[in-house]
Amino acid sequence: MTPTQEFLKNLKESPQHIRDSMLLVGRLPQTDRERSQSTFHNLFLHMQSVRTHRHSLKFAYTFGLGLILTASFVVLTVTGILLMVYYKPSTDLAYQSIKDIHYVVPAGRFIRNIHRWAAHLMVVAVFLHMARVFFTGSYKRPREFNWLIGLGLLVLTLGLSFTGYLLPWDQLAYWAITIGSNIASSPRELTEAFGITKWLDVGGFQKQLLLGANYVGQEALIRFYVLHVALLPLVITALMGVHFWRIRKDGGLSRAESAPAVPARIGERDVAVFEPTKTYGLMAVVRGRTPVVGRAPEGSVPSWPNLLWAEMAALMFTIAVCLVLSYFSDAPLKEMANPAIPENPAKAPWYFLGLQELVSYSAFMGGVGIPGIVLLGLGLIPYLDRDPRGVGVWFGGPQGRRTFWTSTAFGLASVLALLAFTVNFGWLRAWFPTIPQIVIIAINPGTVIVAMYISWSLWILRRTQSLRMSAIALFTCFLAGFIVLTAMGSIFRGPNWHFYWWPSLWPVH
Amino acid sequence: MQEPTRRRDFLGLAALWSSIAALGTAFAGVLRLPKPAVLPGPLRVYKLGDAAQFAVGTSTRIDAGNFFLFRDERGFHAISSVCTHLGCIVAHQEDEGFACPCHGSRFNEQGTVIGGPAPAGLAWLEITTAPDGQLQVNAESQVTQGTKFQV
Numbered sequence: 238m239t240p241t242q243e244f245l246k247n248l249k250e251s252p253q254h255i256r257d258s259m260l261l262v263g264r265l266p267q268t269d270r271e272r273s274q275s276t277f278h279n280l281f282l283h284m285q286s287v288r289t290h291r292h293s294l295k296f297a298y299t300f301g302l303g304l305i306l307t308a309s310f311v312v313l314t315v316t317g318i319l320l321m322v323y324y325k326p327s328t329d330l331a332y333q334s335i336k337d338i339h340y341v342v343p344a345g346r347f348i349r350n351i352h353r354w355a356a357h358l359m360v361v362a363v364f365l366h367m368a369r370v371f372f373t374g375s376y377k378r379p380r381e382f383n384w385l386i387g388l389g390l391l392v393l394t395l396g397l398s399f400t401g402y403l404l405p406w407d408q409l410a411y412w413a414i415t416i417g418s419n420i421a422s423s424p425r426e427l428t429e430a431f432g433i434t435k436w437l438d439v440g441g442f443q444k445q446l447l448l449g450a451n452y453v454g455q456e457a458l459i460r461f462y463v464l465h466v467a468l469l470p471l472v473i474t475a476l477m478g479v480h481f482w483r484i485r486k487d488g489g490l491s492r493a494e495s496a497p498a499v500p501a502r503i504g505e506r507d508v509a510v511f512e513p514t515k516t517y518g519l520m521a522v523v524r525g526r527t528p529v530v531g532r533a534p535e536g537s538v539p540s541w542p543n544l545l546w547a548e549m550a551a552l553m554f555t556i557a558v559c560l561v562l563s564y565f566s567d568a569p570l571k572e573m574a575n576p577a578i579p580e581n582p583a584k585a586p587w588y589f590l591g592l593q594e595l596v597s598y599s600a601f602m603g604g605v606g607i608p609g610i611v612l613l614g615l616g617l618i619p620y621l622d623r624d625p626r627g628v629g630v631w632f633g634g635p636q637g638r639r640t641f642w643t644s645t646a647f648g649l650a651s652v653l654a655l656l657a658f659t660v661n662f663g664w665l666r667a668w669f670p671t672i673p674q675i676v677i678i679a680i681n682p683g684t685v686i687v688a689m690y691i692s693w694s695l696w697i698l699r700r701t702q703s704l705r706m707s708a709i710a711l712f713t714c715f716l717a718g719f720i721v722l723t724a725m726g727s728i729f730r731g732p733n734w735h736f737y738w739w740p741s742l743w744p745v746h
Numbered sequence: 747m748q749e750p751t752r753r754r755d756f757l758g759l760a761a762l763w764s765s766i767a768a769l770g771t772a773f774a775g776v777l778r779l780p781k782p783a784v785l786p787g788p789l790r791v792y793k794l795g796d797a798a799q800f801a802v803g804t805s806t807r808i809d810a811g812n813f814f815l816f817r818d819e820r821g822f823h824a825i826s827s828v829c830t831h832l833g834c835i836v837a838h839q840e841d842e843g844f845a846c847p848c849h850g851s852r853f854n855e856q857g858t859v860i861g862g863p864a865p866a867g868l869a870w871l872e873i874t875t876a877p878d879g880q881l882q883v884n885a886e887s888q889v890t891q892g893t894k895f896q897v
Binding site for chain 1: 780781782785786787788809810812831832833834835837845846847848849850852859860861862863865866
């Protein structure tokens, strides 16, 4: 063969060779064995294990919430990059560029709507996901650390939402930045009360860091833009990687240890569980366990195609929901930012209205103190409740289900009673006008409800002698409180943050 | 007896620690960057023109400076409209005082808190006469409640 012939032959065959070199196995896999090989030879597929437990694929156990979260993050990334093509992070141009995206850019309105709906979906799903993981006891050993990572992801999701709705520089954006940055400076309330602001001004420092100035303007917009499109997405992507990795390393999704053994499907046959007959040398030097050792391939099916189908279904579901909502409902854009007049009432998006209600009692406690206590409490749950029983069972069994219902009742009743009291009779300052601020910081409806919930949880602990029940009680109460406060802020607060039964009763002005 | 440190170990450790020191310093520098050295912002001193244009017994909202200017028999006073709670702009209603739309703080005519979450009363701002004779309010400078300015 002459060099010319060889050249032509190679040129002709090059598409085939490029494909071969791209796929390590050499062709699209045909058998389970080849699919397994393809899975662990591929950077993206090898995030998941080759085999998945049948229990993990049960819809009623996970509701696919983690997958929906991942899918909505993918949707957000794609639509976010498209929006960046036209968005201009400048106080003079931002609002107009959003208008352009809405009215001029081809498909711009649709892409912006999808971005907004996917963000809402992600916030809903992140709360539901946390509740699912909590109520199935999936935070217990060895998954404690992954619960912490998940908590970080929750905070980052809310952070991304917050920084996102600031960017259009409309009335919502401007006043949200104003309120947000003042919450960041609210530790001043505390330092002021002790008279140490001159030496230790945490609040002022945080505010300067966020705004880059003493007022809300161009510097602030650029900072929030950088957070929204660069820093927070990078961090959340990294943490998502760790989160997925730890799911694998912690033995896959949680399931009840006592569950009856299910046969594995290998090839076309179901194979009964077998005990491993050989020892795994690596196990002697590596601490911890891998999912298969000791339980063999019990109950598992190949991830390709079973898990891939589930993932594709979640992605399709997420996209479908976003598309339908985006078709029928446009993302809001209020009037251009006006530093002279806030809207009345000036409301944040729904997921922050519970916080806004708390902030309306005390800026520091509602904005920093109580969220801090809640996050700390959530983070400590897996380290305080170390009882390994009841993992993978909803509420850990009938007793837990009872605790859940009684705690729901207590959580709802107490927060409703407290809100009714506050709306009707006001709070300390209405009775003692000269009361020092530090008393209000310490005793306000927000701190009272937290104290009530903690006492309830301690009482459950005494009565049941079970840390798990106590944790369920506390978590359920806080969930109930969160929902009631959010509803309060969304529906029942009107102009000047007064109570109204319905928005149609708001005074016309 | 302790073995003397070998030259190779010493040089290795020295290199390691200088790397750590260099990275630490660089990291501190990186962290220092986002804290602004200069705080940009508009000049918050507002010239309001001739004092005579404000009749006795009136209140005027100055949007640019986010404050209200009052004039009564005893003189002028300016009250900031920035809520001390979380920075929203309060509205003024004659004889009812000030109300904040964001979280429901309420203040009386003198700017004292009478309800809601605000930790302190509304600021009274310094009024002076500018060299050109105009009435001038410095929104960065606070005076004690009750201070009146006579022309």
